[in-house]
Amino acid sequence: MGTAAPQSGDVALNPPAKSTTEDxxxxxxxxxxxxxxxxxxxxxxxxxxxxxxxxxxxxxxxxKHNCNQRPGAVSTGTDVASFFRSLHLADLALAHxxxxxxxxxxxxxxxxxxxxxxxxxxxxxxxxxxxxxxxDSLYSDLYGLNEKDGERKSPLESYSGRGPLIGWLxxxxxxxxxxxxxxVRHEVPLGTQDIPVPPPFEDIASSAIGNVQNAVVSxxxxxxxxxxxxxVAYFLDHRTLAQMGQLLQVHEATVSRKLKRxxxxxxxxxxxxxxxxxLSKRAAEEAxxxxxxxxxxxxxxxLQSLPAETFIGQEPSSEQSL
Amino acid sequence: xxxxxxxxxxxxxxxSAFLAHVLPAHEHDLxxxxxxxxSYCRSIVFRLQDISVETxxxxxxxxxxxxxxxxxxxxxPTATVLSAVVTGVFFLNKRPTELPQRASTxxxxxxxSTPPHAMYPPPSVDRIAPSPLSNKTHLSHNRSASPKASxxxxxxxxxEQPSSSNGSLNRxxxxxxxxxxxxxxxxxxxxxDSTPESGRQPGGIAGGAAAGMIAPVAPAGGSSLPSGxxxxxxxxxxxxxLALDRQGNLFLTSNxxxxxxxxxxxxxxxxxxxxxxxxxNRTTPxxxxxxxxxxxxxxxxxxxxxxxxxxxxxxxxxxxx
Numbered sequence: 039m040g041t042a043a044p045q046s047g048d049v050a051l052n053p054p055a056k057s058t059t060e061d062x063x064x065x066x067x068x069x070x071x072x073x074x075x076x077x078x079x080x081x082x083x084x085x086x087x088x089x090x091x092x093x094x095x096x097x098x099x100x101x102k103h104n105c106n107q108r109p110g111a112v113s114t115g116t117d118v119a120s121f122f123r124s125l126h127l128a129d130l131a132l133a134h135x136x137x138x139x140x141x142x143x144x145x146x147x148x149x150x151x152x153x154x155x156x157x158x159x160x161x162x163x164x165x166x167x168x169x170x171x172x173x174d175s176l177y178s179d180l181y182g183l184n185e186k187d188g189e190r191k192s193p194l195e196s197y198s199g200r201g202p203l204i205g206w207l208x209x210x211x212x213x214x215x216x217x218x219x220x221x222v223r224h225e226v227p228l229g230t231q232d233i234p235v236p237p238p239f240e241d242i243a244s245s246a247i248g249n250v251q252n253a254v255v256s257x258x259x260x261x262x263x264x265x266x267x268x269x270v271a272y273f274l275d276h277r278t279l280a281q282m283g284q285l286l287q288v289h290e291a292t293v294s295r296k297l298k299r300x301x302x303x304x305x306x307x308x309x310x311x312x313x314x315x316x317l318s319k320r321a322a323e324e325a326x327x328x329x330x331x332x333x334x335x336x337x338x339x340x341l342q343s344l345p346a347e348t349f350i351g352q353e354p355s356s357e358q359s360l
Numbered sequence: 361x362x363x364x365x366x367x368x369x370x371x372x373x374x375x376s377a378f379l380a381h382v383l384p385a386h387e388h389d390l391x392x393x394x395x396x397x398x399s400y401c402r403s404i405v406f407r408l409q410d411i412s413v414e415t416x417x418x419x420x421x422x423x424x425x426x427x428x429x430x431x432x433x434x435x436x437p438t439a440t441v442l443s444a445v446v447t448g449v450f451f452l453n454k455r456p457t458e459l460p461q462r463a464s465t466x467x468x469x470x471x472x473s474t475p476p477h478a479m480y481p482p483p484s485v486d487r488i489a490p491s492p493l494s495n496k497t498h499l500s501h502n503r504s505a506s507p508k509a510s511x512x513x514x515x516x517x518x519x520e521q522p523s524s525s526n527g528s529l530n531r532x533x534x535x536x537x538x539x540x541x542x543x544x545x546x547x548x549x550x551x552x553d554s555t556p557e558s559g560r561q562p563g564g565i566a567g568g569a570a571a572g573m574i575a576p577v578a579p580a581g582g583s584s585l586p587s588g589x590x591x592x593x594x595x596x597x598x599x600x601x602l603a604l605d606r607q608g609n610l611f612l613t614s615n616x617x618x619x620x621x622x623x624x625x626x627x628x629x630x631x632x633x634x635x636x637x638x639x640x641n642r643t644t645p646x647x648x649x650x651x652x653x654x655x656x657x658x659x660x661x662x663x664x665x666x667x668x669x670x671x672x673x674x675x676x677x678x679x680x681x
Contacts, residue, residue, distance in 0.1 A: 107384070
């Protein structure tokens with residue numbers, strides 16, 4: 039790696055607007071030193087990237103994620119520096135070089151990730167043939183064979199370096215496989231599908247059922263995102279406490295306690311909802327003891343109605359169409 | 361549907377960063393909120409989590425996946441080494457304190473050249489030989505072991521004559537005396553020759569001669585008294601060995617235990633100890649006026665307290681007070 043002197047105009051690590059001018063770390067000299075540090079840490083030269091290309095990529099990543107600050111928040115120089123230093127710079131340089139079509143970068147990419155991707159594909163797919171097909175099709179996608187508007191666009195361009203590249207590749211692979219399964223799911227014969235249960239007779243006190251249904255809907259509607267996630271992951275997806283704990287970075291015993299507390303709180307809230315309709319506490323407790331099969335609520339769809347907010351900074355790029 | 365996915369679902373970048381736990385708090389909350397509503401992304405996340413565990417486990421070396429204490433193949437070697445160390449430490453600590461051993465005054469070359477049959481256990485009365493630093497212990501022990509020992513000559517006492525080669529005779533074997541160490545068994549094997557093979561007697565006792573230790577009659581491996589009883593006391597003058605069994609029978613051998621004779625019984629009562637006091641035959645002739653004949657006598661003590669003396673182990677006369 040050469041020790042190329044910083045060129046003027048290279049430094050473009052400015053955070054997205056609204057930077058405080060009082061912050062001394064916004065000093066151009068300091069930014070230039072940071073750029074120099076990142077450039078050498080990334081070893082981008084080894085994969086055929088030029089310094090301006092790499093700095094431009096860093097700037098784009100910084101703008102895209104607002105240096106990990108909330109949208110619209112002002113990033114200080116310290117935030118900028120810590121954000122860029124937390125990136126997987128070597129992976130970012132490699133991915134960007136691959137996206138630009140650098141031959142040496144692709145050779146390194148294949149040598150570095152081929153075995154891991156094949157292993158992942160083997161773990162995902164049911165057979166070796168499907169696994170190899172999956173991995174090969176991912177390579178073609180990553181190379182940008184799917185052109186848009188006559189321009190080759192590699193999904194690797196969306197990699198920001200916040201996580202390791204291998205994690206990004208695994209996610210892309212699983213997404214691709216999930217999309218494939220969603221497509222072929224329609225080919226399942228109709229005979230294997232469950233026949234919906236006919237609606238129950240109206241001999242049960244329909245008013246009581248209606249009250250309970252309304253109470254359930256309003257109670258579940260007040261759940262926080264975390265609570266909702268716990269409920270659906272445990273009761274609908276049948277995930278284990280260990281899986282959920284690992285994902286949320288808490289111990290499985292903590293997940294268990296949270297679930298227990300959540301169930302208790304839900305029951306209490308449900309009774310309160312029923313009481314608000316004019317029922318006594320005892321009548322409300324009797325009401326929630328009715329047979330769940332009498333209810334016509336689709337709890338799954340109720341819990342999983344799409345949220346109003348969408349992902350910030352989420353560019354509708356080709357990565358979703360993997 | 362694809363259009364919906366593209367606009368509402370977290371992308372590859374978000375999901376991979378979420379799984380790597382590097383998302384900032386606000387993005388993490390947003391992702392959790394989406395996962396709570398979206399079974400598609402939830403399935404991807406949990407699938408990725410499983411894959412990460414599987415592939416990480418696969419790529420890890422086998423040795424690192426198993427804790428060292430669960431590797432049972434090391435149990436036997438570890439136990440062997442530990443027991444050897446404990447045994448070694450035990451004997452190293454016990455030997456000098458409980459059984460003081462006199463320093464050998466016989467040159468190593470001389471001991472090594474001594475025929476195995478000439479290396480016999482020390483007389484029982486002088487069984488415990490003191491180190492130069494523990495004379496008091498030695499004397500008190502001898503007093504209790506034999507009333508005669510404390511009043512005997514320095515050679516008889518053994519520990520009082522540090523320059524005497526008799527001291528090496530009185531030295532116990534590895535800190536233990538013969539009668540308590542090895543009970544004699546029938547079918548004596550020859551140990552009178554000085555061939556190297558004779559140094560490999562079963563039981564490893566004769567082998568101790570090379571290390572400067574005094575070898576017994578070497579009854580192990582088949583050698584025994586004709587009576588078949590256990591030896592309670594034995595003594596040797598270098599050429600002849602006397603052994604006393606539990607019944608008080610005295611036996612004599614002059615060929616290292618190959619054949620045994622029973623000397624004529626001259627004493628009354630039951631013989632309880634046999635000892636040799638003097639200079640054995642294996643010392644250098646120059647040290648004993650060139651005679652080469654053992655200067656000393658066997659002493660036999662009966663249960664009545666009488667002491668009988670003999671120069672050849674065959675003819676006995678009562679010691680007068």
